[in-house]
Amino acid sequence: MLQAVTISKAPGKGVIYLPATIQESIPVTTVCFGSKSIPCTTVRTNNTSIKLTEDLWNSLLLPIDLSRIHFSIKDTTLHLGPLVGIFTSGFTPYLLRPIGERSRFFSKLLTAQKTISVCAYIFGEEHIDWENKLINGYYFTEEDGWKQAVYPFPSVIYDRLPNRKSERLKRSRIVKERMETEFTIPWYNPGFFDKLAIFERLDAEEQIQHYLPETQSAESIFQLEQMLRKYPSIYVKPIHGSLGKGIVQFYYEKKEGMYYARYERNEVQKLQKSVALEPLIKQALRGRPLQRFLVQQGIPLHINEGQVVDFRVHTNKDQHGVWQVTAIAAKRAGSGSATTHVKNGGKIVSLQELFEDLSTRQEVQKKLKKAALELSLSLERQLSGVIGEVGFDFGMDTDGRIWFFEANSKPGRSIFSHVDHREYEWLTRKLSLAFSIHVMNQQLNHDLAGLKL
Template identity: 50%
Template sequence: MAKRFRLERVQSEKSLVYLPANFDENKILSTIGFGSSECQAEFLQQPNGRNVISISSKLSKELHLPSHIETIHVFTKDNCLHLGPLIGIFSSGFTPFQVRPIGERSFLFSKILSSQSAAGVVPFLFGDGHIDWEHGLINAYFFTDKGWEQEIVPFPNVVYDRLPNRRSEKLKVSKEIKERLEKDYLIPWYNPGFFNKLEIFEKLYNTPEAEIYLPETAPFQSFHQIEQMLSEHGQVFIKPQNGSLGLGVYQIIYDKKNGAYYCRYRDQQNKLQRFSSLESLAKVVFAKRSLDRMLVQQGIYLIKHQGRPLDFRVHANKDEKGEWIISAIAAKMAGNGSPTTHLNNGGEVKTLEEIYPDEQNQKLYREKLEKAALILSNALERQIGGIVAEIGFDFGIDRNGDIWLFEANSKPGRSIFSHPELREVDLLTRKLALSFGIYLTEQTFENPEELFR
C-alpha cells in the first residue's frame, strides 16, 4: 500500500536512499524507481530518526526527479522502491509561448498541476510533440512557484486524459499514443473518451436501479414523434448527441389551453417564438438546420428560484482507494429566456444553501442528488469501456421533488467553481482527479491483470 512522505535531496555522488523512520516494509530493497526509470541504490535508515525520505543528488538526476517536488508517495514491488506516482496529463493545442503553453486553457491546467502538493503526486502536462520514444523520456510541462517550466521526465505511471474535444480525440496521432503507451508500456490511461448522450441513456436503460432517473430519450426520427411526446409530456428538448455548452439546444412547449407551440432556443441571443402548429414551427426554426445526430428528450417541469428554472451539477470522482465519492454540488439558474442553465446563455451558479435556506431541505436534496450520482456512476462504470474516474452529472428536480438525469459528462466543465463559496470543492475535485493516480499505480504493481485484461 502506498505511503506518503516528505522528500528531500542530499548532496552525494553515491546512489543513496535514506528510508523514513517508520518505514516498516519487511523487504530487501536494491533498486529505486520513478515512472519508467529505475536505478540501483543503497538503502539506509535515517540516521536521526526523522520521518522523511532522502535521496542523493546523483539518484535524483539519474531518475529525472523534478527539483520542486517535496511530497511524494512510496510504493514497493519486489526489491524496488517506487516514488510517485508520476502522472502524465495528456492534451493538445500547445503553443510555442512559455507563459501560456496551452493557450486559453493554461490557467485551467496551472490549477490542476498546483494540486500536486495536496495530492502528494507528481503531475505534468504533455502532448504528442513532447515524447521521445527512443529514450523513453518526455519534455514535460510543470507549473511551479516560478510559473511554467519544462523538465525531462521518464514515461509516467499513469496517464490522465484531458483532450479538449472530440475532434482532437479522433486524431490518428492521439489514438496511436494511447494505444502505444497502454499496450507497449502497460501504462493505464484514465478518463478516455467523451460520452455520447444517446448511448449513455441506452446503456442506463438496461440498469434497473438507474432507470428511475431517466426521462424518455430517443434519437430524432420525425416531427410526428415530437407531436406524440408533446402530447404526453407537454414539452420536449431537442439537443445534439455530442453537443456541449448548451449549443444547439431547442425547447418546444405545447400549450394545450391555447393550442399554441412555443420554441425557445439561442441564436446569438435567447429567442422565444410562438407558432399555431408544429408544422409551422418546424418550417421556420429548423428550415436550415439538420436534425441528424440529434436526440429528443422529455421535458421536465423543474423547480424554480426567483422565477427561473434550476438544474444541478453534481461532480463524482474516484478517490485514491478507487471508490466513487461526491465532490461537488451546485445549482444552475437559467438565464432569462434561455432553454438551458449554461453561463454563456445568461445562467447563474448558486449554492445548495442559497436555493434551500432551510437545513432540512438542504439535507434532503443533497442526499437525493448524492444517491442518484453514486448509483449512476457505478452503473456507467460497469457499462462503459476504459477507466472512468470522474463524471459531471446534470440533474433536474421536478415539482414533486423527484430527481431526473439530463446529461452525464466524462470531462465536466468547471464553470460552477466561479462561485466564491465553491472554491474549497474546486480544490477537492482537482485533487481527487490526481489522487486516483495513486490507486491506479498501486493496481499496476499488485493487480496488473485486472487493468489490462
C-alpha cells in the first residue's frame, strides 16, 4: 500500500536512507520511479523521511523541487510515485502557452500535485523517446511558469485528449496501445462517451431505470412523429456531439396544427415552424442523415426566471478508488435557446441562487448526489476502461423527479467560472490526480481488474 513521505537528497553514493519503522525485515536492493529502476543499498535511520544520495536522485530523474512522494516496498524494490503522465495533444512551439488556450487549465491541474504527494507532467506523442523510455515533458511552477524536463515513462497515464478527432488519430491510438501492452502502464479516463451507447448500456441496470428518459437511435420521420404524440417535446442530438452543438428541440402545437423546431445556428437562436415535420428536420439538421442522431424524450423542466434549468454534477474517484461528488451547479437556458449551454446564451447559477429555501435546496442536492453516485457505479460496471471522473447533465421536472440526460468522460469547466464554485474547481483538480494513487496501488498488487470494483 502506498504511503506519503517526505523525500530529500543526502550525501554519499548509491544509498537510500529509510526510516527504521518501514518494513525493516525486507531488504531493499532497487529503487524505482516510473520506468527508471536503479540498484541501491539501504541504510536504516531514526528519521521519518526518505533520503537518496544525489547520484540516485539524478539517475531516477526525480524533479529538483520534489519534497513529498508516495512509496511502497514490494519484494526488494522501493517504488516511488505515482509519476503521472498527462497525455494530450495540440501543443504549440511557444513555452509561454505550450498547450495553447488549454495551458491555463493544465497549469492549474499541475499545481494540485504537491498537495497530494504525486508527481505529474504533460506530454504528447511527439515528446516520447520510445527507445530510451524517456519523455521530454512539460511542468509548471508559479515562480518560473512553463518548463520542459526529461522524465521516465510514467507509472500511470491520465488521458486528457481534447476531442474525438485527436482521439481517433492513428498516432494517439498507437501511444495508448504501446503504453498499455508493451510497458503495462495503466491508462485512466480513455475515450469519449458515445451518447447512444451510454443509454443502451444503462438499460441493463435495473436500479437506475427511473432516471432514464426514453432514448432511441433516430431512424425515421415516422418514429419522431410517434414520439411527439407521446411527449410534449423531443430532443434530437448528435450521437458524437459536445458543447450543445447540433441539438434541436421539436414540439407540436395541436391548436395550431404546427410543428416547431428550436436550435442554434451561427450563434443565433432559431425558431422555425411548419405544418409538416420532414422539412423542419431537413432544415434544422442541415440535410445530415437522421442515423447520426439520437432522439430523446423531452422533460418539462424546472423553471427559473422564465427559463428552463438543468444541472451539471461532477463525480471523481478519490485516492481510495471511491466515487465522490465534487461539484454541483445549475445552468439556466438563455432566451429562446434549446439548451442551457453557456455558448448558447446559458448562465451558470448556484443552487443557493436557484433555491432560496434551505430545506428545498438540501433536498435537491441530496437527490442529485444520489443520482450521480448511482450512475457512476452503473457506468463503471457497464463500460470498458478505467474511469476516474464523469460530468453528468441532469434535469429536474416540475414534480421534483431527477432525469439523466448525458454523461461526459472529459467534462467541461464552464461551471467553475461562477464565484461560488471555485472550491469545487479545486476539488475536481485534486481528485483527478489523487485517483492515480489508487491506480498505482492496484498496479503494484497486479489487480488492474480490481480498478472497476
